[in-house]
Amino acid sequence: MKNYLRSLGWIATFLLPFLSHAQIIGTTAPSQGCQCDTITVNFLVGATPLNPGNQFTVEISNNAGVFSGNFIEINPLTAFNTGAYQIGAIIPCNLPQGAYSLRVNGSNPAQSGNVVDNIIIGKLPPADQGFSIENGYFSPAFNDWRFCDGDTVILRAPAPNLGESFTYRWFENGVMIPGQTGSGRDTLVVTESGTFRLRLTLGLCEASTEDVLINKYLPPTTIVGTPGPGITVSADSIRFCEGTVGTLSGPNAIPGVTYSYQWLSDSINLLGQTVLFPLVGDTLRTLAVDSNIRVYLVVNDGFCVDTSDVFHVVVDTIPLSPVTAIPWPGRPSASLSICENDSVLLSAVNFVAGWDYQWQFFTVGSWTDIPNETNPFISVSTNLIPDTTSFRLVITNGSCEFVSDTLRVNIVPLPDLSFNISDDTIRLCPGDSLLLVAQGANTYTWNTGQTGPAIWVSQPGNYSVVGRGTNACESTIGITAIFFNPVANAGPDITTFPDSTVQLNGSGGVAYFWSANKPVFFSNPFIANPFTIASSKPDTVTYYLEIVGPNGCTDIDSMIVIVQPLPEDPLLPHQIADRVPNLITPNGDGFNDALNLSEVMEGDNCSLTILNRWGAEVFRSENYQNNWQGTNNGGAELPDGVYYIILDCNSEIRYKGAVTILRNVQ
Template sequence: MKKTLLLLFGLFFIAGNSQQYITVTSKSADDLVKKFIGVNNASCITFSNATVKGWQDYASTEPFSYGYFEKGTLPFAIDKGIILSTGSAQKAPGPNTSLLSDGAYNWLGDLDLANAFQTSPTKYINATSLEFDFIANNTTEISFEYMLLSEEYQKSGCAYFDSFAFLIRQDGDPYYNNIALVPGTNQPVSSQTVRGGTDCPRNPMYFDRFNYLPDSPRVDSPTNFDGQTKVLTAKTNIIPGQKYHIKLVIADYDTTSHDSAVFLKAGSFAGKKNLGPDLLITTDNAICEGITKDLDATTPGATSYKWYKEGILLPLETNAILKLSGLPGSSGNYQVEVDLAGCILKGSIKVEIQPKAVVNYGTYEFCDEKLNGKIPIDFNDLSTRVINDFNPTFLPKYYLDEDDARYDTGIPLPDDWVLTADTEIYVRVESSLGCLPEYGKFKLIIGKKTPLIKNTFTATPICDRERSGSVVLDLNKYTKEFTSNTTIAPLFFATPADARNNKNPILADQTLSSASHTFGIRVQNGTDCANVGEITIIKKTPNESSILRDDSICGIAKTTLDAGAGFDYYKWSTGEEGILESSISNVGIGDYWVDLSSNGCVYRQFVKITAAEIPRITNVEVSGNTATVFVNGGQPAYQYSLDSKIDQDFTNSNIFQNISRGLHTMYARDKNKCELSEFQFLILNLINVITPNGDGKNDFLDYSDLSIKKDVKIEIYNRYGNQVFISQKPPYIWDGKMNGQPLTTGTYWYILNWIEPATNSPVTYKGWVLLKNRD
């Protein structure tokens, strides 16, 4: 319902004021070319062989697809001209209330257009073209203005490119050149190569507007097309007096729906008057300020001249030559129209004025950044400060002598010139354009350094209290020694030389490992130059007692802690302190410390007194009647005693010899003598011969002494490895028999195994015995 009301309103609006939209009338081919060339160009551009081809050529009953248009009261960028359409030209006027989808598939495309777009000829249909020959006698360039309008300017048109081409070729040349291109590119103009909006935009700067609102028509659109480009210009160089052929052609792409049209401005097919190259600073041919420059449009046979600046007529300028005064306000775009008795040539030129160098003849301050009294001057940088609006065409030179600057004599100061004292400098500013030079005097001075309270500072030594080899520094806390300005954020450097060179700044948090180090600090307030100071920091390390060591004592015993001499002061954790309090006595088990003062520092040394570990006899090795004692734990040196706890019976040797057969007890103690460790062992009667003859002498192999051990086992083997006897129960005696029968005389091997009760360690003893039996 809404669309119907809007359409009725649009029709009513049309009836009320039919001249607000464009109007289209049919014209012949000659009439269209005449309108296109225009009255002003008729005498300088002659044409012939005009032909036009469109819809009615394929179906005579169909309306014309070309014509002549004039705009109505609604704004339209082209006042009048010719229209070439892919549908009915008569349906082009607004409002935009319907979809233009005229044409038919038997209305063919155009081969030359397809070649211009490098596309298959079968892709284009519904082509309309205007062709003619022309000769231009007074110009080396022609141009024309046009707009492309299309129903493809909607989302569905992204894949289509209804296309237009301006094809031109010199007489006799078989190949066309398409000059209807997107400005600044080699892309032919189509509904796809120039698009605005957010859907598939391309070259949107050349798109003008959409002529519809979402879901509603636009009754204020002067045409019935959905969108349009801005006014575009096509131009090309030609040879005066030479014949050329032109073909203007537009066609639908792939489908007959969604028509497009090109609107060509009447009279825009104009010739060119060459005013020469643009006069620009960047191309070194601008006009010098104060120098008059002639813009010459002289053309033989001209009857009048009109000059414009930025498109605005200069009413007093009617001569062939326009004299520019060279004032800064003279910069701009200038145009000229040359009337050759009805033939209008147009020319344009861009003009820039090279202003005189404005030199600030004042005083320029430089900081001695390296604080060595030498400041290298970068004259390139200085030029941008000394010369207002400095640009690359200015060629400044610097001298110490005024006459050298005035007359350009002598040798200019080089870029590596060094300022060592306040100095007057003369500058001569020339121009690459040959403009008159400027010269004058200014002064270079060495800037004042930021004041410092002191230049060097040696900090109170920092103690390495932990004797770790390094101390952590915060250099920020020394800033107040150099300046009282709390707004200054200093820079710190590993060396004063780095600070002077402003090279490799470091963080304020630093670790000092060497005995001393000198850092650099660089400070600068908001008005003065930088200044540099030096911070020397000394690291001191306190001494450590070499004799105070952790110790152990018997559980209830007391001992003395002694740090030794050589310290300035002692303070013990027990409360004793003083210059001579190097030791404390009557100390029991516990943790203690002492603060030892030396080298101006204090080192807190810790010491631990623990309960002494009780030594333990781990083994007594017996070889015959010799015993060797092994002790573990406690603190050496150990002392040993056999079968006695009496103090005087202890010895330092762990080897005991000539021990009698039988059970013995070994005692051991460490240096603390806190508690005795004891170990029972057995000296066996080693028997190598038995004669079981009943005489009471050596009748048995008797190891009954092993009954004090655990898990005792005796095994006896003959020389062939056969077991002849085994016993795992007391009394561990062998009588030379096997199963009650005497064995033959010979050598037998025995193995003794047991577990030591005190240590639960296994013991193996191997030996041999000679058995003598009567046969």
């Protein structure tokens, strides 16, 4: 016991100077970690501060617990005052797996803090080695791993050391792949493009590989046609006219990659299947083509091979076809010289389905398309083109164009017919005739059946003539012949008494002339209604009236004046007839307007009866006042002419005789 106490005293005596200077206390650190981990160490500076300029460091022991100057702080911490501090440290990546101690050291004054023991350091799995890639290749040009489309890539994790066991977790595009976790998942089959990562777990430590971009890939095989004059290019075809050479191109290789090429075509085997075959010698990037063919391109970049879709080479044939004039149905031949009212049919000789046609005419120094004339044939007339013109046909077959020779259609004017009279109507009198002459043509045919330029017109009707001129072109003109037939009317026959005044009543013309078969008196023979004096004894005279119509034509009519003897008058023993007027002119001029019988009546009460030429009573007055002015019983005027009067005085016929009414006296 005494020895034990003496030992304790010695230890206390020995440690007291150090305990009185211990200023780094309360050090703590994680109880476990992995190689390469970053950890935080916490500690305190006690009641007494360290000296200015002091630096703190972290020291880790070996796996036997011995400190030998292995410092792991990230950066020394410069501090000296009392208080709580933190300092970062990194577990060395080459530190063997095991249990370790850790302490914080100060530099001014030099001292070490309390030791943290039994820190378990685990081994980090070898994720930095990455995983191996099988059946793929790395492309420096694209800085990625690649595999051919249709193939698969196998990703293989690093194997654990003997006695170790890994847990695997595979990630695609940052997402853990379902079903690809666990201790037996050391490989991954890749069929699609993506970014892949592997996380390994070894005991309490885990680590992840870097992301690896893996792309499914085939070399490009797009075929491109080179455009040019007369060459039409689309996504899958090139088209041009025969005689032209087209160029097809495959894709250019990018820097650092080499492509090889093989051009193919196809055919149909006996089973009806499409079979590809190489075009011998065509192994360049470009291919010259000059005929119809279906081509393919095989591109090999040294790892992957692909074949393009079909590319069509279409070579059109030149649509050769002359043009000619063809006869219309029913005509033996066709001519390029046509009359103004005629037409000619121009046509291509060859008709081929799929060809496009466009007729053109030459005008104002250039060829111009004729709207809507896109058939192989065209009817040319003055409805289309008014004058002599050249025509041609442009035929298109795809990319080929053919321009025909020129056909010149000559438009021949129609004869300019006219007659020798300027009017459009012939006006003749009955019995007249006219020589009608046509002019302006070479030959003439009349609708009367006559030929030659002239005919005599002597009948009314329509006359037309067809005139033929150059190129047998025909024109027709016509004219109407009108015959004027005025009708003379000399009026009805008249029966009268000797020495009476007779009114003639002619009509039907614009000019008149009266005559008779015997010498007679006319008040005016050149008017329609002259009056004449009957002969002094019974007689029959024929009067003739010749008229002139509005168009100068004439006609003649006649009438008869019969002069009858006066009836015997046994009641007139004395000569009273001389006292009776035989003419009244009731025209309101105040002269001889009324029949005045006062000298015969001698103041007696007399009645007056007036009869017309046919003996009909037209007027009667029981107490005549010498006021009759040529009216009937109703007061209406009687026509001019000869009337018969009977004067009865005191129941005795005192006078019978004729009296003439004449209102228009010239």
